[in-house]
Amino acid sequence: MDIIKYVHLDGQSMISEPRYDCAIDAAMSVIEGRWKTVIICKLYRNGAPMRYNQLMAQIEGISPRIFTLQLKEMERDGIIVRNVRSTKPKCVEYYLSERGFSLLPILKSLAEWGLKNMFSNMVEFDDGITVPSKDDLKESGLC
Amino acid sequence: MDIIKYVHLDGQSMISEPRYDCAIDAAMSVIEGRWKTVIICKLYRNGAPMRYNQLMAQIEGISPRIFTLQLKEMERDGIIVRNVRSTKPKCVEYYLSERGFSLLPILKSLAEWGLKNMFSNMVEFDDGITVPSKDDLKESGLC
DNA sequence: CAGCATCCCCTAAGATACTG
DNA sequence: CAGTATCTTAGGGGATGCTG
Numbered sequence: 001m002d003i004i005k006y007v008h009l010d011g012q013s014m015i016s017e018p019r020y021d022c023a024i025d026a027a028m029s030v031i032e033g034r035w036k037t038v039i040i041c042k043l044y045r046n047g048a049p050m051r052y053n054q055l056m057a058q059i060e061g062i063s064p065r066i067f068t069l070q071l072k073e074m075e076r077d078g079i080i081v082r083n084v085r086s087t088k089p090k091c092v093e094y095y096l097s098e099r100g101f102s103l104l105p106i107l108k109s110l111a112e113w114g115l116k117n118m119f120s121n122m123v124e125f126d127d128g129i130t131v132p133s134k135d136d137l138k139e140s141g142l143c
Numbered sequence: 144m145d146i147i148k149y150v151h152l153d154g155q156s157m158i159s160e161p162r163y164d165c166a167i168d169a170a171m172s173v174i175e176g177r178w179k180t181v182i183i184c185k186l187y188r189n190g191a192p193m194r195y196n197q198l199m200a201q202i203e204g205i206s207p208r209i210f211t212l213q214l215k216e217m218e219r220d221g222i223i224v225r226n227v228r229s230t231k232p233k234c235v236e237y238y239l240s241e242r243g244f245s246l247l248p249i250l251k252s253l254a255e256w257g258l259k260n261m262f263s264n265m266v267e268f269d270d271g272i273t274v275p276s277k278d279d280l281k282e283s284g285l286c
Numbered sequence: 287c288a289g290c291a292t293c294c295c296c297t298a299a300g301a302t303a304c305t306g
Numbered sequence: 307c308a309g310t311a312t313c314t315t316a317g318g319g320g321a322t323g324c325t326g
Contacts, residue, residue: 024180024250027257032175034299037167052308063300068309078260089306089307099260106256107167109249114170117221117242177319195288206320211289232287232326290325297318305310 030077030103035062035070037107040079040096044104049083049093079103173220173246178205178213180250183222183239187247192226192236222246 031037042058043050050058056067071094074080079100085091174180185201186193193201199210214237217223222243228234 022181022184023254023257023262024184025257026261027253028174028180030257030261031171037171038165041165041167056308061300063302064309065301065311066299069299092308102256102260106249106252109252110170111166113245113249114166114168114173117245118169118173119166199288204320206322207289208291208321209319212319235288288326291323293321293323295318295320298316300315301313303311303313306308 027106030074030079031107033070033073035059035066036074039070039074040100040103040107043080043094043096043100049095052092052094055094074100170249173217173222174250176213176216178202178209179217182213182217183243183246183250186223186237186239186243192238195235195237198237217243 031040038059039055042055052067052071056062056064059067071080071082075082079097080094081097083093083095085093174183181202182198185198195210195214199205199207202210214223214225218225220242222240223237224240226236226238228236
């Protein structure tokens with residue numbers, strides 16, 4: 001089954017979409033993107049919906065253009081919800097959808113795998129001083 | 144713990160590596176790559192080691208340069224093993240390492256997630272005729 | 287057989303300035 | 307506050323031909 005094309009049906013018209021070789025790639029395409037897993041983690045840990053700037057402030061090094069782009073793609077893929085409150089000035093909230101939440105077990109598996117397999121030769125942390133044990137990292141959960 | 148730098152120790156020297164924000168990205172970096180999941184699936188399903196050309200022949204549309212590149216990265220990350228048999232002409236085998244095998248549960252989760260969430264609006268297959276049911280796809284396993 | 291060597295291309299990503 | 311609008315860049319990916 002690895003050769004699959006699919007198209008989205010958008011009301012009347014058909015929108016051609018990229019081709020995926022298998023279901024794995026379809027899922028990967030949803031979480032691939034420089035900041036998507038970070039965004040998911042932040043939203044998850046925050047528990048409540050987050051405003052655009054509030055969320056962006058938590059992500060060091062991201063530019064507004066890319067941030068917006070990632071959000072748009074994630075909304076299109078149905079893993080986050082964008083909700084506009086008509087206050088003045090307007091307030092736009094983002095939060096994980098049910099589908100977004102359903103990614104968390106996978107992300108946890110990935111985190112555990114990464115911890116066990118890729119960080120064995122990790123020797124330096126940002127602060128340049130402390131090197132947390134793997135267990136410390138582990139109990140901190142996602143991200 | 145999302146701000147992490149790490150470096151590889153290669154004998155005496157230190158090799159600077161890309162920076163990952165969290166363990167998730169570290170794991171993702173191993174399976175990201177246009178053909179890596181496909182290669183893993185092929186090796187897994189084949190059961191036995193596969194030769195370079197034998198494996199490449201099973202991957203429609205890949206070019207030798209990219210194929211070699213993906214293999215090299217996967218070998219560097221320790222998820223496949225490259226074994227050279229000194230026959231004439233030489234024979235090079237590739238197979239999944241223990242670490243590579245340990246990715247399979249994650250890939251299966253991704254496949255299931257993709258099947259459930261991304262293929263609901265799939266309407267067209269390569270042959271342009273049959274549209275297998277999700278159950279058909281599911282029982283075909285990985286890829 | 288198992289790959290390099292070259293060349294090209296496209297797109298994700300980033301920097302920065304501006305706005306309804 | 308929540309984004310656009312422009313411009314630029316890096317590098318992952320691809321095509322094709324050649325070789326120890």
